[in-house]
Amino acid sequence: MNIDDTLLMAYVDNALSPDERQCVEKKLDGSAEAASHVALLRASRLPYQQAFAHQKLPPVPENLKRKIEQMVRAFASNDETIEQYGGGIAVPMQGRCTPRVAPAWLAVAFVAGAFGWAGLLRLGPGATPDIMSASASLESQGASPWVRAAANYQQLYTRDTLAHLDPDLRLSERIVDEIRRDDGIAVSIPDLSSIGLEFKRVQRLRFHDKPLVQIVYLPKSGGSPVALCVTKEAKPDHAIAAQDIDDMDVVTWRQAQQGYALIGKTDGMDLNMLGKQLSEGGGEQLY
Amino acid sequence: MSAADLPSMLPDLLPRLWAFALRISRDQHDAEDLVQRACLRALERSHQLKPDTSPLSWMFSIVHSTWINELRARNVRNRTSMEWDDSFLETVADPAARNPETDVMNRQVVSAVEQLPEAQRAVMLLVAVEGLSYHEAAEVLDVPIGTVMSRLSRARQAVGARFLTREDRKVKTAAKSKDAAS
Numbered sequence: 001m002n003i004d005d006t007l008l009m010a011y012v013d014n015a016l017s018p019d020e021r022q023c024v025e026k027k028l029d030g031s032a033e034a035a036s037h038v039a040l041l042r043a044s045r046l047p048y049q050q051a052f053a054h055q056k057l058p059p060v061p062e063n064l065k066r067k068i069e070q071m072v073r074a075f076a077s078n079d080e081t082i083e084q085y086g087g088g089i090a091v092p093m094q095g096r097c098t099p100r101v102a103p104a105w106l107a108v109a110f111v112a113g114a115f116g117w118a119g120l121l122r123l124g125p126g127a128t129p130d131i132m133s134a135s136a137s138l139e140s141q142g143a144s145p146w147v148r149a150a151a152n153y154q155q156l157y158t159r160d161t162l163a164h165l166d167p168d169l170r171l172s173e174r175i176v177d178e179i180r181r182d183d184g185i186a187v188s189i190p191d192l193s194s195i196g197l198e199f200k201r202v203q204r205l206r207f208h209d210k211p212l213v214q215i216v217y218l219p220k221s222g223g224s225p226v227a228l229c230v231t232k233e234a235k236p237d238h239a240i241a242a243q244d245i246d247d248m249d250v251v252t253w254r255q256a257q258q259g260y261a262l263i264g265k266t267d268g269m270d271l272n273m274l275g276k277q278l279s280e281g282g283g284e285q286l287y
Numbered sequence: 288m289s290a291a292d293l294p295s296m297l298p299d300l301l302p303r304l305w306a307f308a309l310r311i312s313r314d315q316h317d318a319e320d321l322v323q324r325a326c327l328r329a330l331e332r333s334h335q336l337k338p339d340t341s342p343l344s345w346m347f348s349i350v351h352s353t354w355i356n357e358l359r360a361r362n363v364r365n366r367t368s369m370e371w372d373d374s375f376l377e378t379v380a381d382p383a384a385r386n387p388e389t390d391v392m393n394r395q396v397v398s399a400v401e402q403l404p405e406a407q408r409a410v411m412l413l414v415a416v417e418g419l420s421y422h423e424a425a426e427v428l429d430v431p432i433g434t435v436m437s438r439l440s441r442a443r444q445a446v447g448a449r450f451l452t453r454e455d456r457k458v459k460t461a462a463k464s465k466d467a468a469s
Contacts, residue, residue, distance in 0.1 A: 005436055005437055005439075005440030005441075006433075006436045006440070008440070009436070009439065009440055009443065037440075037444060039447070039451060040443070040444040040447035040448055040451060041440070041443050041444060041447055042447065043446075043447035043448070043450045043451040044442075044443035044444065044446045044447035044450070046392075046396045046399075046446065046450065047392070047393075047396065048396060048400065048411070048415035048416050049415070049416060049418065050389075050393065051392070051393040051394075051395075051396035051397050052396075052397060052400075052416045054390070054393045055393075055397050057305075057306055057309055058309070058315055060301055060302055060305045061315075061319055063319075064301075064305070064319050064322060064323060065298075065301065067323055068297055068298060068301055068322070068323070068326050069298060071294075071297075071326055071327060071330055072294040072295070072297050072298065072330070075294045075330045075333075156327055156330075157327075160319075160320055160323065161320075161323060161324060161327065164320060164357065164360075165360065166360045166361075168360070205331075
């Protein structure tokens with residue numbers, strides 16, 4: 001029998017059979033080092049649970065309780081839930097990827113001019129007439145189940161959820177590759193930094209066992225996260241349409257058999273204009 | 288226990304998740320953010336919770352992995368160099384304690400565990416404080432069970448050294464006192 005840490009801990013904790021104890025004690029007779037370890041381990045037999053039970057901790061913050069209850073309600077009451085799979089939480093990155101040529105699906109025209117990014121900052125009601133008409137049309141039809149699920153999911157995100165998350169560009173690049181290769185969704189990550197939206201992460205989600213991509217941004221100047229969600233939708237194209245789902249503003253469109261939903265609480269940001277520009281293509285891409 | 292039960296269980300688990308998050312992060316704001324993110328991740332991945340897995344240890348696992356990711360994101364390589372903030376976590380005198388020595392002992396035990404290196408402290412919190420089995424702790428920390436045993440042994444020896452030294456000091460002091468008296 002070799003004397004190792006596991007055996008010595010079992011020995012001092014009286015977890016060995018009489019024969020095993022006898023064997024260990026014989027070995028201890030010939031090893032001052034092992035005997036020293038035993039002495040230390042014996043001294044470590046302490047009332048840990050009792051000690052920590054008396055440790056004074058701050059109570060669970062009421063704000064945290066409320067947030068957890070809100071999450072629980074959202075998940076418990078919604079059968080149309082979204083599940084996460086694939087890449088996890090971002091880990092640190094050393095650098096920023098060079099913007100690449102945008103795939104055809106999202107050739108967003110992020111250029112100065114009539115629809116430059118500066119125009120997206122809301123200075124007043126920002127919806128254009130075509131958006132309003134499309135919106136009315138969509139609302140009469142009701143939101144797609146995946147859009148509703150994505151909006152409910154996005155409601156769980158607060159600024160605090162993402163504020164301390166440093167974007168992991170290498171992991172994000174890998175996830176984008178997986179989305180293109182495994183999920184068959186032609187997706188790129190638009191670089192929206194010029195309008196004050198910092199890319200935080202991209203996630204592979206599932207809705208009704210179908211892949212759903214969530215790209216999350218956080219406004220640098222404050223405010224709630226904004227998400228661009230994409231899934232496969234084998235239906236005809238439709239122009240952008242705006243609607244409210246609970247507390248969330250949602251702008252949707254469909255192109256090339258892919259459905260898009262831009263979701264957020266638009267404090268200061270005109271999602272309609274942003275959605276219009278994303279749907280029209282062009283602009284810088286992170287991946 | 289099924290994945291569908293998780294939402295109803297989370298509020299009851301919250302106090303222990305909060306305590307665990309506080310103890311590993313050592314910061315109230317970090318702990319609050321940590322618990323919130325862990326609960327969201329758990330709800331998102333509730334389908335991954337197996338019927339034979341303890342929901343508590345599964346949640347500990349998510350809290351811990353979320354924290355490790357956060358540390359990596361902050362590029363913090365060694366949190367053990369951080370000073371413990373006694374202002375928000377302290378072991379206070381228990382008014383119900385009949386024996387003041389017990390109270391002193393409690394403080395010393397907590398202090399000894401708090402000063403362990405991060406990896407050893409996490410194992411001690413899970414095994415000695417939360418009562419997880421070695422196997423469960425290995426799953427929470429996503430390390431082989433041998434690593435848990437090794438860390439636990441080193442942690443216990445480090446804690447034992449503090450108490451052993453203290454006992455030795457007492458004996459020496461007592462011996463000196465005797466010598467002085469005689």
